[in-house]
Amino acid sequence: MLPPKPPARAEKVSVWGYIKLFRRDVLSANPARLYRAKMAEFRTPFFTSYLVNEPALWKLVINERPQDFPKSGRMRAGLEPVMGRSVFVSNGADWERQRRIIDPAFEGGRLRYSFPAILAAARAAVERLGQGGRIEVEERMSHAAADVIFRALFSLPIGTTEASAVFHAFRAHQATQPLLNLAGFLPLPRWFPRFHRRSTLKTARRIRALITAMTERRAAEIAAGTAPDDLATKIMTTADPLTGQRFNTKEMVDQVATFFLAGHETSASALAWTLYLIALDPALQARLAAEADAVLGAAPDFSAVxxxxxxxxxxxxALRLYPPLPMLVREAAQPECFRGRAVKPGAQIVVSPWHLGRHKDLWQDPDAFCPARWQTPEGRASAREGFIPFSSGPRACTGAGFAMVEGPLILAMLAQRFTFTPVEGRLPVPVAFLTVRARDGIWLDIAPRTPA
Known part of the structure; x- marks a missing residue:
């Protein structure tokens, strides 16, 4: 079964033509040869970029020597309006300090402790679908993912109006802000203005205002001794073991904005594409429903997942075919040699979960939707070489464990309750701005499942 992917561009295009395409959509801007290349080089008047698909190369960059390949400042320029200097975009000592404060919140039994919040959000998502109908599922899954984040971070179920505001603010932000803004293509000093669109700055301010209000309210609850024991409280009360300092309000807003992007936008994208994929296969839906009936029962616990x-x-x-974050961009901090080519300091190094997940040398029938591959030795070997939807190494997403509980659980509960059918004439076309979404949404006909 071959689900949709964006058309690849022509092999020959001018530099400025490529920049224009890239700003419109990352995925369709790239040529088809990247799905079979071990490495590709792209030159602009200002910098050189290398896409590395060879496993030994991407593992060198991401896993083995991450300190020599910090996050690209060019990419950070595009993300700063909403994410500030959070753990997602920082480097060096700043990043190490932030991880020392954040990581304890995700260690030990925290995922098990947060399971009731995830389950409550999943049940609420099922109930909101009611009797189904023709539904745009990206928005519904965004509501569900935002609910998980609100409950896990702040112990608050998200209201419909508030969830809609968050969803539309992030979608509006994505529409105005590609992965790399124009300033990212130019050799500008740090202090120089980034040329963000007015609409980009407006949506970023709206997102950060919502998060700031929540953070300030939680700080007051901590001071009064009334704060619940959730992720926000844990992070805000954790001191850096080296300096004894805690996050101030602005720093915490930066981190929460990142959690929203990493745990709300990305989970919503993955869940929506998963629902579209199962809509193509009624027999698979029936198997998912049967598994959910056998495993979940009336009151599932953490071990059920x-x-x-x-x-x-x-x-x-679904994560292999539609990884929410299509590209991980690093920067060479020193001279390197990749496959016999000299890589100069400052060169941009791109590791692409999108291209790795569909690479012709790494996967059998890479464009096909085939969940059974994950139970084969060949599929597991391919995953070790080309499956990094949450990045990898020291900078792997701290919320990956949450995603792998939240995603399968919500999927199982939805498949147990409903059937999903594609809408004729509404083929979703993947595009990438901050995350991989469908250009015009993902529309499905949803109906209550008839009990077996």
Missing amino acids: SRLRLARDVFRE
Whole structure:
């Protein structure tokens, strides 16, 4: 089964033509040869970029020597309006300090402790679909993912109006802000203005205003001794073991904005594409429903998630085909040699979960939707070489564990309750701005499942 992917551009295009295409959509701006290349070089008048698909190369950059390949300042320029200097975009000592404060919140039994919040959000998502109908599922999954974040971070279920505001603010932000803004193509000093669009700055301010109000309210609750024991409280009360300092309000807003992007936008994208993929296969939906009936029962506990094997494989296959973050961009801090080519300091190094997940040398039938591959030795070997939807190494997403509980659980509960059918004439076309979404949304016909 071959789900849609964006058309590849012509092999020959001018530099400025490529920049224009890239700003419109990252995925369709790239030529088809990148799905089979071990490495590709792209030159502009201002910098050189290398896409590295060879496993030994991307593992060198991401896993083995991350300190020599910090996050690209060119990419950071595009993300700063909403994410500030959070752990997602910082480097060096700043990044190490932030991880020392954040990581304890995700260690030990925190995921198990947060499971009731994830389950409550999943149940609410099921109930909001009611009797189904023709529905744009990206917005519904965005509501569900935002609800998970609100409950896990701040112990608050998200209201419909508030969830809609968050969703539309992020979508508006994506529409105005590509992964790399124009300033990212130019050799500008740090202090120089970034040329963000007025609409980009407006949507960023709206997102940060919402998060700031929540953060300030939680700080007051901590001071009064009335704060719940959730992720926000844990992070805000954790001191850096080296300096004894905690996050101030602005720093915490930066981190929460990142959690929204990493845990709300990305989870919503992955879930929406997963629902579209199962809509193409009624027999798979029936199997998912049967598994959910057998595993979840009336009151599922945390251990039930590990028994949702089919749901987990389906979700992983969706992540392979539609990784929410299509590109991880680093910068060479010193001279390197990649496949016999000299890489100068300042060169941009791109590791692409999108291209790795569909690479012809790494996967059998790479464009096909085939959840069964995850139970084969060949599929597991391919995953070790080309499956990094949450990045990898020291900078791997701290919320990856949350995603792999939230995604299969919500999928199983939805498949247990509903059937999904594609809408004729509404083929979703993947595009990438901050995350991989469908150009005109993902529309499905949803109906209550008839009990077996």
